[in-house]
Amino acid sequence: MLRTALVTGGLILAGISACLGASDALMPGHEMGASTLTAWQNYALPDISLLRESGQSVALAPELNDGRPVVMNFIYTTCETSCPLSSATFSLFDQRLGGERDKVHLVSISIDPEQDTPARLRAYAKKFHAGPEWQFYTGTLAASVAAQKAFGAYRGDKMSHSPLTLMRAAPGKAWLRIEGFVTPDQLLMHYHELFASL
């Protein structure tokens, strides 16, 4: 009830698991555990096409609006610091969903699409044991940038990206925006909360 009211207001902080900001994230070698900042947000989906790791061209909007809950992040395959952690987190989250995983759509969009060909994405997906519910997307640079901008994830270049997870229970609902390194258990908790709110 309260959450529904908050959502209508656009970008409203709904819950702060822990403060994430320059003060701790930039502290060399130290962070306060897996700190995240969450917010509810409505996003207009851009009219773009992306390539699945299979090589199939798909429009983003119907891809995200097929009725399944969506858990989404932005990655690139040659990223050696935060992306492997984000992808391993998705992998564990997926595992811990158990039988429920077939109802969910995990979406990872490349922010380095010129490097991340469908073949490279397939290899990356295999490395993180992605099942059919977890798909990876590339495409033109312009399409990737449009997708990043649509979700407030664009930072100008791939090296400046920050960990971000987006979650939505169903088409038409607001997105839960999770900034920072979320753990698999936190992701699971957010996921169950999302469904409790439906």
Added chain:
Amino acid sequence: MIAGQVIARLRSQLWSAGLCAVLVATLSLASAAPHAVTTNAAGEALYRFGRLAADQPLRGERESGVHVEGADAACVNCHRRSGLGAVEGRSFIPPITGQFLFHPKLKNPEDLDLPYIEGARVNREPYTDETLARAIRKGIGVDGRALSYLMPRYAIDDDSMRSLIEYLRQLTAKNVPGVSDSTLQLATIITPDADPLKRQGMLAVLNEYFAEKNATTRAVSPTMRRYRKMMFRAQRRWQLHVWELTGSAATWEAQLQRRLAAEPVFAVISGLGGKDWAPIHHFCEQSALPCLFPNIELPVLGENDFHSLYLSKGVLLEAGLIASQLRERPAEPGLRRLIQVYRGNDVGAAAAAALDAATDGSGLKTLHRVIKAGTAARSELAAALKGVGLADVLVLWLRPADIAALGALAPASSAIFMSGQMAGLENAPLPPAWRMTTRLAYPYDLPDLRRVRVDYPLGWFTIRHIPIVDLQVQADTYLACGLLSETLNHLADTFVRDYLIERIELMLERRVITGYYPRLSLAQGQRVASKGGYVVRFKNPSGAQIIPASDWIIP
């Protein structure tokens, strides 16, 4: 002084805001230059490849239960080869060379003599072997606080831990070759089969760039060891060594080793090759010497190589562009053969092999028609094109002299492709009869789209009266110099060869003036900066106007 300020401003504009403002103001710590020396095989195996002393995979775990193992767990992924760390978004990966880990805490932090690393905590209690092992195993820092969530907690036996700590100590060493308090030694490499005109054009740009750099650089940068005395930028004169190779390719690597021993350099900038760049590539890897953006058409793409960076995949990219067109054009049914024509002593052989591989499974029968080196174009071409018909895809990996000689022959195939790079791009002397049917692989941005970016070096050449003999090669040379210069500004006094490469990887994507290329980008494991190209055709039976026959293609 004014000129220097203008140049500094221009430079800073080439990169987006952010790090730049801080780093342009970064000052000199002249002689404390670390250099990676790797004599500890067990430590290196753990640091770089995630292997423990007993040849077991390294395992790590974060408090959330996320595991890493083996090469994915290796320190190098985040802390990099140099050990000097990295910045990724809001995540800061600290330097972990011995110099940083074990540095004693000083009463006055301004007395520290550590090299500049953006964001590094430079004045804390030093680690000991025990506290460092605790940090690596349990994730507890020297100050008793938990380390970053990004840092896994590693299961490491005592022997492996000793090796690792020893390796980290060694990761800091002194006396980087080619760097003195006043001068940075740099080389460029030219193979004997390089095009003489391109050689002249490249050297004119390099000499002018170095002369101008030195004209605006203080003769000797003050030897500043203390932060509080950092009043000047870490500036050094650039000295260029032109390493011209002679004889057969089999002798080049030994020649280069002798040159490097006689004239130690910090890095190799630009360069010019012909058919074979592999010996130079191999030399750079063996010597752990950054070799930055040579002018070559056939780069070497070693999966685990680190020290050679290239602007483009050259003819290998062109092969990919042509293959992509062939895959997307089932509209030309009945094509049965793929006939590739090239000179025996040129890069066409490798390009043709790449195209064969990329079209494997297409059902096309592949044929190579090789023209002997040094033979007259006309008769040899006629022989090479004999029997080519409408059911054939014809691919020409030929230079302008051969292309011009096609005039005596009629284009028999309707699916003709040629290497734009080898033929002279839009200035290729393609005879009128061939113009409307031939498509060019074009591994650059289109002329209209790159105009503003190329106008920048073009203006620079014109003002300085540099004869333009090959604009693309000269613009790429200028680009290479600009990338080195700007990266060195960001390195400040941290002259470490691996770190130079790592900083280029980090910063390249922010470059706006990218000359012939729409965009440049690198990362760990990425060694080629521009990834794609077009297929184009001539607009008219004469003239240099081209129009795209494809979108931007990433093969």
